Amino acid sequence: MGKWSSFKEQQMLVESFREFVKEDAAALLQKKTDDFSKGDVVNVVDFLNSPAGQDPKVRTALAAGQDDGNPSDEVMNVNDGATPQVGAMGPTQNEISLMKSIGWPLSTLGSVDNVKTGDITGKGKKIVSSGKLVIDGHHRWSSTWAVAGNGAKISAIDIDLPGSSANNKLAAAQVAIVATMADDGKGGKVPSATAKAVDDEGKPLPSDNILNKKAKEIARMILDREGQIVPDTGEPLLGPEYLEKIKLIPAAQKYWGLKPEMTPDQVKGTIVSVVAGNLSQLPPAQGPPRDYMPQFDGGDTHDGQVSLDQVKAKAKSGEVNYKSMYEAIYTRWKKLL
Numbered sequence: 001m002g003k004w005s006s007f008k009e010q011q012m013l014v015e016s017f018r019e020f021v022k023e024d025a026a027a028l029l030q031k032k033t034d035d036f037s038k039g040d041v042v043n044v045v046d047f048l049n050s051p052a053g054q055d056p057k058v059r060t061a062l063a064a065g066q067d068d069g070n071p072s073d074e075v076m077n078v079n080d081g082a083t084p085q086v087g088a089m090g091p092t093q094n095e096i097s098l099m100k101s102i103g104w105p106l107s108t109l110g111s112v113d114n115v116k117t118g119d120i121t122g123k124g125k126k127i128v129s130s131g132k133l134v135i136d137g138h139h140r141w142s143s144t145w146a147v148a149g150n151g152a153k154i155s156a157i158d159i160d161l162p163g164s165s166a167n168n169k170l171a172a173a174q175v176a177i178v179a180t181m182a183d184d185g186k187g188g189k190v191p192s193a194t195a196k197a198v199d200d201e202g203k204p205l206p207s208d209n210i211l212n213k214k215a216k217e218i219a220r221m222i223l224d225r226e227g228q229i230v231p232d233t234g235e236p237l238l239g240p241e242y243l244e245k246i247k248l249i250p251a252a253q254k255y256w257g258l259k260p261e262m263t264p265d266q267v268k269g270t271i272v273s274v275v276a277g278n279l280s281q282l283p284p285a286q287g288p289p290r291d292y293m294p295q296f297d298g299g300d301t302h303d304g305q306v307s308l309d310q311v312k313a314k315a316k317s318g319e320v321n322y323k324s325m326y327e328a329i330y331t332r333w334k335k336l337l
Contacts, residue, residue: 035323037162041170045292048178049189059182065321076315082158087150092166092287093138098208098221100139103230105147107237113251115148118155130161130169146275148255166286173294176320180310191295191302210279219276243267
């Protein structure tokens with residue numbers, strides 16, 4: 001029975017990869033690199049977006065981590081219940097938007113209280129981290145820091161991505177995403193998110209990046225946007241009703257030092273001062289432009305085609321074939337023909 005099972009498995013393997021071997025995709029990958037987690041994410045994404053990198057057979061090889069003779073060597077451990085301090089983490093995205101960092105807490109009353117839950121939006125969301133790096137969810141991370149300072153904790157899914165630098169880990173994450181996409185037998189470019197902010201007419205908006213900005217500059221940026229409608233909440237930033245009621249919220253009193261007897265101008269001045277001071281402490285980014293950042297839920301281009309849960313499962317299984325053994329896979333498959 002054991003021999004028959006082994007023969008049957010080999011037969012299925014041959015049938016699945018006969019065309020793949022003919023195209024020699026594994027040999028192509030072996031020539032490209034022996035370890036994508038040692039590469040720069042920009043170069044890796046450019047390859048994955050190239051005609052060769054989009055070939056479904058190449059993507060199939062990148063999802064064949066259990067067929068390289070060492071099924072467990074590419075397993076990535078995943079911790080779904082991580083709660084790191086925001087101040088112990090650094091960004092990999094090189095731009096962080098002011099409005100996306102302050103929009104929720106400076107326009108809605110409940111967001112400030114939600115900080116204690118680990119998700120400032122109150123929707124039970126988690127950022128994606130890898131050790132001390134923020135991989136996805138930068139604006140929930142910066143928003144939490146803006147409200148409660150660097151000691152606040154945030155809910156995270158921590159993936160033990162391989163690589164010795166932020167760029168290496170981001171490269172491995174991108175391979176994990178396209179390996180997950182390979183399950184449907186399709187190629188296609190790597191999911192991405194729009195890097196430039198535009199208005200309703202598609203015209204570029206001025207940058208509101210806050211990384212490497214001093215507190216005074218961030219405070220001025222906040223005041224310049226007072227009264228603007230926050231897209232995510234539909235409420236005005238630092239609106240009159242908000243300024244009257246936020247001072248009565250215990251969490252806002254705790255984090256920002258607000259008092260019930262303060263005037264609206266005093267409330268606004270205190271909030272802006274504390275939030276700007278907190279955001280000025282954000283560490284510098286270690287990663288590429290946003291176009292090259294991993295989008296675990298499909299981003300703007302692949303919505304519904306890939307999900308974080310799918311990528312997690314693929315990473316935990318060891319199926320993400322991010323390093324070497326491409327030649328071993330090719331040789332093994334060819335011998336079975």
